[in-house]
Amino acid sequence: MINRRRFLTTAAASAALAPVASFAQEATQTSEVPEYLLPRIVRISEEFTPGEIHVLPSEFSLYWTMPDQKAIRYAVGIGRPGLYEAGEFYVGAKKEWPSWRPTDDMIRRQPEQYEQFADGMPGGVNNPLGARALYLFAPGRGDTFLRIHGTNRPSTIGTAVSNGCARLVNSHMVHLYNQVPLQTRVVLYSAA
Incomplete structure (x- = not known):
């Protein structure tokens, strides 16, 4: 079983937090997100397999694990x-x-907000799923309707605002999307 505390301790203790260069320049130019929210390469525990996604809701972070005990934190x-x-x-x-x-369920909870979209909304800049989306499935269950997706609302990053999904700013989501193959393991840790 994955030890959330060990993951957090190792990642947080990394003294050499380095922004991912392409994002540092892009986000500064577009004022998309403040510097402290830019993706960073961090060190993680050796027990984590490269090529996985780990979402830690208590710190509003998503980690894409890489070889050599590293991960990109979004x-x-x-x-x-x-x-x-x-x-x-x-x-x-x-x-x-x-x-x-x-x-x-979303329509039932908030019909005034969602009923108008009951027939769906085509993709595009105003779509809530943003530029890219990863669809989360579970064995024996299929599509869970949970997504890791982009957003054109950077002010929502670092908040608990969605209907269950994890969202990244569009440019960060495109970067993550391009690295993640189908069948990638995704762990959403408990919020407690």
């Missing part, structure tokens, strides 16, 4: 209390500029 927005779902998943689908339809 700042994320997460699901609101009661809507965030911890567990182990896998990437069952990937989509560029995905279309979106609120789930039936």
Whole structure:
């Protein structure tokens, strides 16, 4: 079983936090996110397999694990209390500029906000799933309707605002998307 505390301790203790160069320049030019939210390469425990995604809601971070005990840490927005779902998943689908339809539960909870989109919304800059989306599946369950996706609302990064998904700024999501193959293991840790 994965030890969340060990993952956090190792990543947080990394003294050499280095921003990923391409993002540092891009985000500064576009004022997309403050510097402290830029993706950074961090050291992690050797027990973590390269090529996995780990989401730590307590620190609003997503880690893409790499060889040599390194990971890229991305700042994320997460699901609101009661809507965030911890567990182990896998990437069952990937989509560029995905279309979106609120789930039936979302429409029931907030019809005034979501009913107008009951027939769906085509992909594009105003779509809530942003530029790219990773669709999370679970064995025996299929599509969980949980996503790791982009957003054009950088102010939501570092907050618990979504209907259960993890969101990154679009440029960061494109970078992550390009690295993540189908069937990638995804661990969403408990919010506690």
